[in-house]
Amino acid sequence: MIDQRDEFISEAQEIIEGLSRDLLALDAALKRAGGGHPDTDPDVVNDAFRAVHTLKGLSSLFGVARMSTLSHHLEDLLDDLRLGRSEITAKVLDVLFRAVDVYNLLLVALRAGEPEPQREVDALLAALGAATSSAGGAAASPLGDYDLDPGLLGVLTEYEEHRLRTNLQQGVGLFRIRARFELATIDTGLDDLKARAKPHGEIITYLPSGEGGDADAIELDVLLASRQTTDVLRSVLSGPGLSIDAVSRRGAHPQLSEPPPTVLGEPARLTTPPSAPEEPMRAIPARARDAREAGDPVGGGAAPGRDEDAVALEGPSGLTIRGVAQTVRVDIRKLDHLMNIVAELAIVRSALGRITDRVRGLPELRDLGMELHRLHRSLDRHLGDMQGGILEVRMVPLGQVFDKLARVVRQISREHDKDINLVITGAETEVDKLIVEELSDPLMHMIRNAIDHGIEPLDARRQRGKPDTGTIALNAYQKGNHVVIEVQDDGAGIDEERVLATAQRRGLVTPEESRNLLPREILGFIFLPGFSTKDGASELSGRGVGMDVVKTNIGRLGGVVDVQSELGIGTKMTVTLPITLAIISALVVVVGGRRYALPLASVLEALMFDPFAVRTIEGREVTSLRGQTLALCRLEALFGLARPEGTSPPARQFVVVIGVGSQRLGCVVDSLIGQQDIVIKALGKSLQGVRGFTGATELGDQNVGLVIDAPAIVEEMLVPSEAGRLVGQRRLGAAGGEAS
Amino acid sequence: MSRRADPVARRGALARRAVERGARTEFLAFRMAEEIYAVPISYVKEILKLPPLTEVPRAPADVMGVISVRGRIVTVRDLRKRLRLAESPSTRRSRILLAELPAEQGGSGERVGLFVDEVLHVYRLAEEEVESAANVLGSELAEYVAGIGRQQGEMIILIDLRPILGSASGKGAALPPALAAAKGAD
Numbered sequence: 056m057i058d059q060r061d062e063f064i065s066e067a068q069e070i071i072e073g074l075s076r077d078l079l080a081l082d083a084a085l086k087r088a089g090g091g092h093p094d095t096d097p098d099v100v101n102d103a104f105r106a107v108h109t110l111k112g113l114s115s116l117f118g119v120a121r122m123s124t125l126s127h128h129l130e131d132l133l134d135d136l137r138l139g140r141s142e143i144t145a146k147v148l149d150v151l152f153r154a155v156d157v158y159n160l161l162l163v164a165l166r167a168g169e170p171e172p173q174r175e176v177d178a179l180l181a182a183l184g185a186a187t188s189s190a191g192g193a194a195a196s197p198l199g200d201y202d203l204d205p206g207l208l209g210v211l212t213e214y215e216e217h218r219l220r221t222n223l224q225q226g227v228g229l230f231r232i233r234a235r236f237e238l239a240t241i242d243t244g245l246d247d248l249k250a251r252a253k254p255h256g257e258i259i260t261y262l263p264s265g266e267g268g269d270a271d272a273i274e275l276d277v278l279l280a281s282r283q284t285t286d287v288l289r290s291v292l293s294g295p296g297l298s299i300d301a302v303s304r305r306g307a308h309p310q311l312s313e314p315p316p317t318v319l320g321e322p323a324r325l326t327t328p329p330s331a332p333e334e335p336m337r338a339i340p341a342r343a344r345d346a347r348e349a350g351d352p353v354g355g356g357a358a359p360g361r362d363e364d365a366v367a368l369e370g371p372s373g374l375t376i377r378g379v380a381q382t383v384r385v386d387i388r389k390l391d392h393l394m395n396i397v398a399e400l401a402i403v404r405s406a407l408g409r410i411t412d413r414v415r416g417l418p419e420l421r422d423l424g425m426e427l428h429r430l431h432r433s434l435d436r437h438l439g440d441m442q443g444g445i446l447e448v449r450m451v452p453l454g455q456v457f458d459k460l461a462r463v464v465r466q467i468s469r470e471h472d473k474d475i476n477l478v479i480t481g482a483e484t485e486v487d488k489l490i491v492e493e494l495s496d497p498l499m500h501m502i503r504n505a506i507d508h509g510i511e512p513l514d515a516r517r518q519r520g521k522p523d524t525g526t527i528a529l530n531a532y533q534k535g536n537h538v539v540i541e542v543q544d545d546g547a548g549i550d551e552e553r554v555l556a557t558a559q560r561r562g563l564v565t566p567e568e569s570r571n572l573l574p575r576e577i578l579g580f581i582f583l584p585g586f587s588t589k590d591g592a593s594e595l596s597g598r599g600v601g602m603d604v605v606k607t608n609i610g611r612l613g614g615v616v617d618v619q620s621e622l623g624i625g626t627k628m629t630v631t632l633p634i635t636l637a638i639i640s641a642l643v644v645v646v647g648g649r650r651y652a653l654p655l656a657s658v659l660e661a662l663m664f665d666p667f668a669v670r671t672i673e674g675r676e677v678t679s680l681r682g683q684t685l686a687l688c689r690l691e692a693l694f695g696l697a698r699p700e701g702t703s704p705p706a707r708q709f710v711v712v713i714g715v716g717s718q719r720l721g722c723v724v725d726s727l728i729g730q731q732d733i734v735i736k737a738l739g740k741s742l743q744g745v746r747g748f749t750g751a752t753e754l755g756d757q758n759v760g761l762v763i764d765a766p767a768i769v770e771e772m773l774v775p776s777e778a779g780r781l782v783g784q785r786r787l788g789a790a791g792g793e794a795s
Numbered sequence: 796m797s798r799r800a801d802p803v804a805r806r807g808a809l810a811r812r813a814v815e816r817g818a819r820t821e822f823l824a825f826r827m828a829e830e831i832y833a834v835p836i837s838y839v840k841e842i843l844k845l846p847p848l849t850e851v852p853r854a855p856a857d858v859m860g861v862i863s864v865r866g867r868i869v870t871v872r873d874l875r876k877r878l879r880l881a882e883s884p885s886t887r888r889s890r891i892l893l894a895e896l897p898a899e900q901g902g903s904g905e906r907v908g909l910f911v912d913e914v915l916h917v918y919r920l921a922e923e924e925v926e927s928a929a930n931v932l933g934s935e936l937a938e939y940v941a942g943i944g945r946q947q948g949e950m951i952i953l954i955d956l957r958p959i960l961g962s963a964s965g966k967g968a969a970l971p972p973a974l975a976a977a978k979g980a981d
Contacts, residue, residue, distance in 0.1 A: 395866035649850070694852030738851075738861065739870040740905045745854050751861055751868045759849040759863045 077103040104133040121171040139217040215260045222280035232277040235296030256281025398734045454482035456495045474524045481531035487635040497605040501542045509546030543627040549620040582606040643728040647696030650760045657713045657765030664708040687721045715769040819919040825911040828880040833951045841893040871908035888913040896960040920944045
C-alpha cells in the first residue's frame with residue numbers, strides 16, 4: 056500500500072512537472088504576443104488538459120479527494136481553453152500556476168501523511184470559479200465557405216472543429232491528403248505522415264475515405280491546415296498512394312449544423328484499428344464529458360465513482376503506452392544497488408588480476424596465463440562500460456530544476472510588480488539525479504534574493520539608465536568534471552561598505568582586520584551564519600538572507616558558491632558542483648597511519664614536504680610554492696589522530712595542494728598511495744554533524760576509508776579570514792554561559 | 796527474524812519453555828562489562844563478528860567508527876559509553892548488533908551497529924516479568940533503560956533504543972507491550 060502511494064506520488068509529480076512546463080510555454084507565447092492574439096501551440100494546451108485529466112483519474116483512484124476535485128475543475132477550465140471557449144490570459148495563467156503550487160502542496164502533505172491543505176485548495180477553487188465563469192464564446196468562422204464534405208464536418212469533434220475554425224480565421228489554407236495505409240503498418244505510417252506534416256501545418260482530423268480500401272489496406276482522408284502551397288506540401292509529403300489537394304473556398308454559405316454527438320463513437324471505431332494509439336486521444340474528451348455529465352462523484356468514496364474514473368484513467372494511460380515502452384522510471388536506490396554490485400565486481404576483478412599475474416609467472420602455465428590475461432582485460436573493459444552506463448542513467452538535465460525556477464521567477468516578479476526576464480542557457484547540462492533534487496532549494500533562494508533585493512524598483516532603474524525590464528540569467532555549463540551554474544542579475548549589486556560595517560558591528564571582524572580584507576573576502580561575510588539576522592537584513596536590503604543555508608546545502612553536494620558583485624551593475628553567484636556523487640577519482644593518502652581518499656577534482660598537485668620552508672604567519676603555518684604563499688594544514692592535528700603506538704611520522708612527508716574556487720591549501724600527509732576510482736557512500740545520519748568528510752568508500756579487503764571533504768577543510772582553515780572561527784568561538788562562549 | 800535468532804535461542808532452555816506460555820516479547824540478551832542487557836529482538840537485524848573499524852575523526856564520543864556491511868557504510872556506536880560502563884578491549888566474543896528502529900516507532904530509520912562484549916541468548920518476557928526502571932535506577936541512566944526483566948532469578952536490563960537510534964521526536968512512540976507497561980510514564 057505504501058509502495059502504491061509512493062508510486063502515485065512520483066507519477067503525479069512527473070505529470071505536474073509536465074503541466075508546469077506547458078504553462079510556462081503558454082506564458083512565453085502570451086508574452087511574445089504582447090497585447091495581441093497569442094499564437095499558442097494547441098498541442099501544449101492539449102498536453103496541459105491531458106495532464107490534469109490524468110491527475111484527476113489517478114487521484115480519485117487513490118482516494119485523494121481534494122486533488123481529484125481540484126483536477127475536475129481545472130479540467131473544465133482547460134477544456135474551455137483548448138476548445139477556444141475562453142481566452143488564455145495572464146489572469147487565467149495565474150490561476151493555473153497557482154494550481155501547480157497547490158498540487159505540490161497536496162503531494163507534500165500526502166507524502167508526510169498530513170491532512171490535505173484545505174484552505175489553499177478552497178481558495179484556488181474559488182479563483183477557478185471566477186476564471187471559468189468569465190469565459191467568452193468563440194467567434195463564428197467561415198467554415199461554410201469551404202468546399203468540405205458535410206459528412207466530414209458532421210463527425211468532427213468539438214475540439215477538431217475549434218481547431219479548424221481557428222486555422223481558417225487566421226487565413227491558413229486547407230488541404231485534403233488522401234493516403235493509403237497498409238493495415239499492418241498503419242500506426243507507423245500515420246505517425247510518419249504526422250511527423251512530416253507537423254512542421255508545415257496542423258492535422259485537423261483524418262477519416263476513412265470510404266474508397267480505395269481493401270482487406271489489407273485502408274484509405275484515409277487527412278485534413279491538413281497549412282500556410283504552404285500545394286506544391287511544397289506535395290514535395291515534402293510525397294509517397295506512394297498519397298495525393299494532396301487544396302480545399303477550395305466556394306461562394307455558397309450552407310449553415311453548418313452542430314455536430315450530432317451520437318456520431319462520434321461510430322466513425323472513430325471505423326477509422327482506426329483498436330490498437331491504434333490515436334483512438335484513446337480522440338475518445339478522451341468525449342469520455343471526460345460523459346463522466347462529468349453523469350455527475351462524476353469526485354469525493355472518491357462511492358464505488359461507482361471510482362469505476363467511472365478508472366475508465367477515464369484508461370484513456371491517458373493508453374495514450375502513453377509508447378512513452379512507457381521507451382522510458383522506465385527507476386528508484387534511484389536500485390541504481391545505487393547496481394553501483395554497489397559493480398564496486399564488488401571491481402574488487403573481484405583485482406583479485407583475479409593478482410591470480411592472473413601469478414599464473415603468468417609460472418613457465419609451465421604460460422599459455423593459460425596469457426588466456427587469463429586476455430579475459431581479465433576484457434572483464435576490465437566491460438566492467439568499466441557498465442559503470443559508465445549506470446552513471447549515465449543517473450544523469451538528468453538541469454532543465455528539470457530550471458523549469459521550477461522559471462515558475463518562481465514568474466510568481467515573485469508578479470508579486471513584487473517587477474518586470475523580469477529570465478534568460479536560461481544550458482538547461483540540457485546533465486548532472487546526477489540526486490544533485491538535481493538537492494539543488495532546487497538553494498537555487499530558488501538565490502533567485503528569490505536576486506528578485507527581492509537585486510533588481511531595483513522601476514524608478515531606480517530608470518534613474519540609473521537601465522532598461523525597465525530586469526534580467527536574471529541562469530546559465531549552466533560543464534567544466535571538466537564539474538557543472539557550473541550561474542545566477543546573474545543586472546540589479547543593484549551588493550554594497551561592500553555596508554557589508555563590512557555590519558560585519559564589524561556583529562564583531563565578525565575588527566576594524567584593523569578589515570583593512571586587509573579583499574573584496575571577495577568581504578562579500579564572503581554574507582555566507583556566514585548569523586550574519587543576516589533581521590535588522591541586518593533590512594539594513595542590507597536583505598542580501599544574504601539565508602545565504603549560509605544556501606552555502607551549507609551546496610557544500611553538502613560537494614560544491615562551492617562564489618559571489619561577485621559590482622555596485623549598481625549587478626551580482627553574480629556561481630555554484631560549482633561535481634557532476635556526480637556516485638563515483639569519483641580520488642587520491643588515496645595516509646595520515647597518521649590511516650588511509651583517506653581525497654577527491655581528485657580538488658587536488659591540484661602533490662609535492663615533497665620541506666619542513667624547513669615552513670613559516671608561521673599569524674599563528675598559521677605557511678610555505679611558499681613557486682613564489683606564492685601556501686597555507687598549510689596538518690591533517691593529523693586537525694583530525695586529532697593518535698598515532699599507533701611506537702610509530703612516528705615518516706621522515707619524508709608530502710603536501711597535497713587542494714584547490715577550491717580560487718583558494719588553495721596544502722595538506723600535509725604521511726604518504727601517497729595512489730589514484731583510485733571510488734564509490735562514495737554516505738555516512739549515516741548520526742554522523743551528519745561531523746565536519747570534514749563527504750562520505751566513506753571501500754578500499755578493498757573490507758577496509759573503509761573516509762573521503763575528505765576538500766571544500767569543508769579549505770573553508771575551515773581559510774574562509775573568510777578568521778571570521779568563521781570567531782563566530783564558532785563566540786557561539787561556544789555563549790553556550791557556556793557568559794561570553795568572554 | 797526468527798531465522799537469525801534461532802541458533803542463539805537454541806542455547807537457551809529458558810526460551811523454549813517460554814514459548815509454551817503464550818504471547819510475550821522476545822529480547823536478545825548480551826553482556827557489556829559485567830551486566831546483562833537486552834533489546835527487543837525485532838530491532839536487531841543481524842549479528843556481526845567484528846570487522847575492521849575505521850575511526851571517524853571529530854565524531855561524537857560514543858561513535859567507535861564505521862564499517863562496511865555489504866557495501867553499506869554503518870556507524871558503530873559504543874553503548875558502554877552511553878551507559879558509563881567499563882570498557883575493555885574487544886575480544887573474540889565481541890559482536891556488533893545491527894539494529895534499526897523503524898520510523899513509526901520514533902526511530903531515525905538508520906541502521907546502526909551497536910558494539911557489545913558478548914551475545915548471550917533470547918529471552919521471552921511477559922508483561923508481568925518486566926518492572927519499571929524508574930524505581931530501580933538513578934535518573935541519569937533511566938533515559939536509556941526501558942525496564943528491568945526478571946526471569947528464573949536472572950535480572951536483565953532492558954535498553955530503550957529510542958534515545959540511541961531515535962530521531963529527536965521519539966516521545967510517545969510505540970514500544971513493545973512489555974516495555975510500554977514498564978516505562979509507564981510515556
